[in-house]
Amino acid sequence: MNETNPHILVVDDDAIVAQSIAEYLRSVEYDADSATSAVAALEMIESADHGRPETRNPYSVLIVDMAMPDMTGLDLIKSIHRSHPDIVPIAITGFGTIESAVKAIRNGAIDYLTKPLVDEELLIAVEKAVNQHALIAENVNLRQQLDQRYGMDNIVGSDTRMKHIYDVIEAVAPSKTTVLMAGESGTGKSLIARAIHRRSPRADQPFVEISCGSIPETLLESELFGHVKGAFTGAHVDKTGRFLAAHGGTLFLDEINSASPAMQLKLLRVLQERTFEPVGSHEPKEVDVRVILASNQPLEQLVASGEFRQDLYYRINVVMIQLPPLRDRIADITLLADHFLIEKAADIGRQITAFTDEAMNVLRAYSYPGNVRELENIIERAVVLTKATRIGIEDLPPHVIDNTNPMLLPSGSQSTPSGTMPGEYPPMPLRKALEEPEKQIILAALEANDWNRQKTAEQLDINRTTLYKKIKQYGLEAYGRAG
Ligand SMILES: Nc1ncnc2c1ncn2[C@@H]1O[C@H](COP(=O)(O)OP(=O)(O)OP(=O)(O)O)[C@@H](O)[C@H]1O
Ligand SMILES: [Mg+2]
Structure with a gap:
């Protein structure tokens, strides 16, 4: 049997039915096995996973009779859908049991067939399932490749600045070093x-995040350091602050620039002495x-303008990570778009596999x-909106299409007609890009000088021969004659 043929498992408690379906599938070049119970099927799937010789390659498609004595076909489908989301089930139902077919589809079956089976219907369903399996496998593969090649954990990006950031993360994670x-x-x-x-020895301890800008100044201190009962009106009970909540773990203070001077002083102390007093x-x-x-x-800048304490700045600026804006790393736009496409499509269970070239060009050119x-x-919006298997330009928000930088769009995909306005040229050799403005400038100079070539050449500070050549090159005589 050919190793590369899709491997199909047929499960029916009626051995004759199971075997005859498998036999038929083998006759049309599939690699098919049969099982007569859900339990036997699970065992076969398991051993195929581990490449045991008797079972060859892993299964791609499972054809299941819905009515079986030990475990129902529906339970088998549910179980396989959880443990092997890449195996695509097809349900077989008895005549007139449409409810079980609906349940099967709802639980991950791609299609259902009613007994007695019709060969053509079986083949169409199997083909559909095999394609589906290939798509799922491709997505899984793509995701693994993306992770391995371009990222760390789920941080995606191959820009050199991002790679440098991965190195910094790895270097600082094991220690207690403060990171800004x-x-x-x-x-x-x-x-x-x-x-x-996550990469630090504190990974199992709490990670506490607080945004200093999102909490009123009067509450921030008690939020961070806690307070004792009666500390202020409304403080009816003791409150543990975020610092203590993060004990043993990591505290992430976001928007530190909006901390008040009093807060900054308190922070400086806790960072230096690792002690604090609740309000x-x-x-x-x-x-x-x-x-x-x-x-x-x-x-x-805030230090220079006196808004941020210099001593606190020195204390926290031990390791600095500067994140580049996305518009400065165009290669990452492609990677991230693919990453989010896989993620969002999987979230809502849709098979959307790629972007059209035009859509990707627009995404890359947006700021x-x-x-x-x-x-x-x-991307999330596009995945929800699209009716196709590829995201097209029509699935992107209008402001993204309108605000793309046309200089970044390759020729042929501009949303505006190729005009004469400076800044509207797609990538092309500079010489070619300069042709149109040059033509317009020479034409304007000729008009201004009543087509006197000597005067025009002088004004443009080029010699007459050059002017003649350009007039010919751009076919400007026609304008002169017409005018
Ligand atoms: N390199 C990346 N790879 C994958 N996902 C990313 C990457 N950078 C950001 N994201 C995702 O983008 C979203 C915004 O990121 P995050 O919240 O970390 O930004 P932020 O800089 O903290 O923003 P803010 O200043 O508004 O708090 C999150 O959903 C995050 O998972
Ligand atoms: Mg944030």
Whole structure:
């Protein structure tokens, strides 16, 4: 039997039925086995997984009779769908039991066949299932390749700056070193803070995240350090702050640039001495936390303008990770778009496998003020909206199509007609790009000088022979005669 033929398992408690279907499939070049119970089927799937000689390659398609004594066909489908999401089930139902067929489809079967089976219907269903299996396998494969080649955990990006960031993450994760991150909104600061924690010896301890900008200043102190009962109006009970909640683990302080001067002083102390007092208490508490911070404004500038304490800045700026905006790493746009496509399509159980070239060109040319988060939202929306198996330009939001930088669009995919406005040229050799403006400038100069070539050449500061050549090259005589 050919190893590369799709491997199909037929399960029916009626041995004659199971064997005859398998035999028929083998006669049309499939590699098929039969089983007469769900339990036997599970065993065969299991041993095929482990490449045991008696079972050859893993199964791609499972054809299951819905009415079997030991485990129902439906339970088998459910179980396989969970344990082997790449095996595509087809249900066989008795005549007139449409409800069981509907249940089978709802639980992952791609199609159902009613007994007695018709060969052509069986073949069509099997073909469909084999294609489906190939798509699933391709997606899984693509995802593994993406992960291996371009990322760390689920951080995607092959840009050299991103690769450098992976090195930094790996280098700092094992220690307790304070890490400061900077980057526009949506560039992945929270994601990286989590990655550092996950790779650290503190991975099993809490990861606590708090955004200093999202909490009113009056509450932030008690939120971070806790308070004792009666510390202020409304403090009816003791409250543990986030610092203690993160004890043994990692505390991620986002938007540190919006911390008040009083808050900054308190932070400086806890970072230096690893102790603090809850609001309303004089009893110092000790805490062991790894602190990661992020700022969405350049802290050096805030230090220069006196808004951020210099001593705190020095204390936290031990290891600095600067996240580049997405528009500065165009190669990553493609990778991230593919990554989100796989993820979002799997989330809603749809087989959407790629982008059309035009759609990808538009995605690559857009400027992403909201960075990776914005790209993620665009892809999620497209996956939900599209009616095809490939995301097309019509599935992208209008503002993305309108705000793409036409300089980045290859010729033929511009959304505006190739015009004469500077800045509207697709990539092409500079010489060619300069032709149209040059033509317009020479034409305007000729008009202005009443087609006196001597004067025109002088004004343009080129010699007359050059002007003649250009007039010929651009076919400008026609304009002169017409005018
Ligand atoms: N390199 C990346 N690979 C995969 N997903 C990413 C990457 N960067 C960001 N994301 C995803 O983009 C979204 C935004 O990222 P994240 O929340 O980490 O950004 P942020 O810099 O913390 O933004 P903000 O400043 O608004 O808090 C998240 O869903 C995150 O998983
Ligand atoms: Mg964040």
